[in-house]
Amino acid sequence: MSGDRQEPPASPPRTAGHRIREVFSSLLVAVVVERLAQWVFDGFGSVVASLPGGWFTAVMVLALPASLVYHRRLAALRARAAGWLSPVTGAVRTALSALRRRLPRRRGRGRAGPLGRALRTVRLWVAGGYRATALGMAAGLVVWGGHEGVLWLSGAYGPCDSPRELQVVTAPENVHALRGAAAEFTAGTAVHGCLPYRISVGAAPSIDEMIYGFENGWRRKDARQEEEPFVRLLGIRPDAWLATSSGEAAYVTQRVNAARVAFGGGFSVARDPLVLAMLGERFDDMERALGPADEGGHRFRTLADTARSSLQMRLIHPQPGLSSAGLVAAAELARLSGSGDVARGTVFDESVSALLCRFRDPGTAERETAALLVPAHSVHDYNTRSLTAEGCPGGAPSGRDALKAFSSPDLSVLDYPFHTVSWAGQHRPEAQRVLTEFGRWIGRRGLFPATSPAWSAPRSPQVRDAAALHDVRRRIERELPRVDLHLVLDASGSMSRPPAALLLRTREAFSAVRNTLVPADRLSLSRFYASGDGVEVTEPGPRAGRDDLDGLTQGIAAREPGGRDAPISAMLAEIPRHVSRSGATVAVITDGGVFDDEPDGRAVVRALARAERVRHLYVLVLGDGRCGGGPAGGGRRAGGKRVVCAEAGQDLEKGLSQMVSTIREWS
């Protein structure tokens, strides 16, 4: 080194152009590295995975040429590593020397001791063995490639094995997107066109049903009679669960015994904000009322206050007891802390999809006055596809029927954690591995279609945690008006006889009602039928609340005397003797045969006006029955009392939930 070392020339002053170039080249490098990493994980990864031996073979074979090409750098690296490790190797050498000094000396010993020679020999064997094995694997790949090529050219691949069945559940509004992702993921794993896995996606039940299901082998909570020879599952038994929010996931997993089900993963695979959606015209009205927005959009409180006070709109969401997104939405309304906010927002729909499907029906009365608090991707689904996958009839809405949505920087962003599920007694490590891979893959690919830039803008996560969700559930239970309901079953033969067996089906659908009740609600049950020239109304059983509903539910399909259809008006004349409290609403559950003798409903209205202690009347017609000319769906008045007839069709759960929800609104 010379002593008169010259100073390096001063670097030229950095201009703005230089800096832009630097930033640009840094960005370019970052993008290239990111793309390369993505390709290694996805494209190259899938090629490697299809090789015999997968990554092991790839690493073995690729390391050989890499070591030959880069042997100089590797040698330098080795020397550097030797330097770093010199304290350790020095200590080992010292220890070995000490050991050698204690051992008896042997004649003919060379410079290196026997241990050193043995190590050197082993090293050479390993090195030579590795090179030969790697070469052999490369040769094997050539043979295998040739074999595959011949098969491909001749089209002589044999039939595929049956794919391994894997099952995932998620909230109904996510099923369509997750099915698409599952199809794409499994297609990517195909070998010679054969799918090694088939991922079925089913709709997850409500939070409470899910907790019960995980605790009980995925069985539905049915209030069955003893000795009844059946159980019902909640659909496919999941190997994985895509929750809506980490709060929901924690709420469930904290309440499930780990000895029955073990949850793995829990990483977020998507992010989607709640938005406030409404019809386009109302959206324009609201924009005018709101004025210019702050950066990132209006605060949720501003949106809610404007919608309510300026546009007289109601902010609604699915039932928090049945829908996780509904529960998070309720938590958002609870945050506004106005008394009654939460209760006012709850509608009877059991899921976001059901709410949107109902909203799409032009006959829905509250379309103009409702703003929906739902995930952004559901609004996109509503506008872009017909929701037929969710069982919604008709085509995609267009024009004025389309929804527009406001996002807000302080509305929750749902984070969709992906959990694997291991059931006690089942050992499916491959399922867990593949599904974890699937979850990670969704995380990289995305689950939902791109929404508007405002929705996808980064924001601080505000997912409500399990404690917040628990609190909001309790708050809803306190705030919801109490239901005092006397159910009167049509006990005619057509209700209990196959093929409809409507009483049996009503009993089974009643599990959905449980999730819509709050602790203060009270229900009682009796039956009515024609007997001789009059009407027989049975003595009601004890009044039941949500937590002791099983007895009442079992009574619905109990083998009790029945007869022919009796007119509702005649029943109403008898019922006050059985209703112990004044102010109860009477709900008649029938297949519609009760209207045969009073088709126009006027007698029913007159009888209701006269019936003491009966506050309102709700007639629920099940199955293929019709209200006919009976009390109209829109409702009538009978001296200040309400009368409504609703047709449930084949969806008894929905019909019963809607009944409870309507009666709650009357309370």
Add this chain to the structure above:
Amino acid sequence: MTAGHDGPPRPRRSRIAWIGFCAGCLTVVALGVAPYPAPSGGAPPCATDHELTIATSSDVSSGSFRRDVVDEWNRRAGTTMKAKLVEISDSTDEERAEMAAAAQSQDCAYDILILDVAWTAEFARNGHLRPLSPGSGPGVPFLEKALTTTEVDGVRYAVPFATNAPLLFRREGLPAPGTPGELLRLAAEHGYAGQLADYEGGTVNLLEMVLSGGAEVLDGDEVVLDRPDDAREAGEALAAWQAALSRRTGADALSLKEESSLQAFRSRQAGYLRNWPFAFHRLASDPAMRDGDGLRFAVGPLPGTGVLGGSNLAVTSRSPDAAEAERLIAFLTTPQTQKKLFACGGYPPVVESVYDDYRVRPRTCGELLAEGDPEAGRPDPDGEITAGQLRLFADAVRLAVRRAWPRPPAVHYSTFSEVFRSCARQVVDGALDAGELDFPRFSGALREALDGRRPEHDPCRRPTGR
């Protein structure tokens, strides 16, 4: 690489190199020959829980009468092992997935499976079913068509439980079509409700359209839809249905399933309804479809060729109680049980003698139930399906089953179904002109599908060249 004198002798190093080379080569080749991880075998045998568990779909829509016959088994004298139904889901896809997942994980959950006839081959060939012992069953003749679905590669794995074949319902006053051509004409005139949504029911309806048009899809195990005559007839049939449906029922016809098509018929949106036999009980017990003791509709077999449906009873290969399970299966297929399932639940019987009995001495659900339990048999004079109506229904079902075409007993039938539907439905939908449907390409994709391979590219159209 240096060959220092301290290293191992050259012959030995050369031997090691050769061993390494051969081991590497053979390992890769061996792994390449066996591409799939073998299913985890060697699970310990299942221990009996002294109960027979039957996996099935939800039974709500048919009055849950299967529960009643299982209950009857549990209560009858001589039953040593009670039975329990596990109702999985309303969705047949979920039902199949759950059964297959349980079988693949060597679960001990189920002893008996109630399998759709289209899945029996898949479950049998994958080793999930136990061959039935010779002479199992009630010892009575089954419908021949139903019996063919229970044998796979010459071995009987199942016993028919309920059969299914398409029926044509028509509103009173409308003429009965005698041929597929007449049905097309009347469908265009009065409206037609089938099941053409994107699911297995859609495949069945589309297959019926093609087969009734005179084309053959399969000859044995071979796809023959690309034979010129078959391709022409299939294209014409699909195009004719596209024209007929677009004239009257519009786009909604393509979104109907069993329940929604039944509702379309009830609400007079369609004068003709193609549906499975379950619809008869639903319609016949509906006050809106009755006129006193008479019916406001008529029923008969679907003109042309229908597709055979139904379900089979099979014992799982891991059931520790196989002998008892076979006894339960025999009970479920006795003529007495089959009559009750037919009259009360609407399940078409699989036993020949039940049809014969219904010709001579038809009996209602109430009468049958009253035989065993006088309390249970309380026929409602206002709405029970009469014996005469059940006789007509039984005749229609029997004829429909005789005419029906069984779906291919393939392990990968579901893949075949998806590929077939993906193209045929586009033609009926109007999204693809029948002339543009590339039958050689379509048939090639169907052949691949029967082997379990999904097409990587559009299986319906010729690739567009530059």
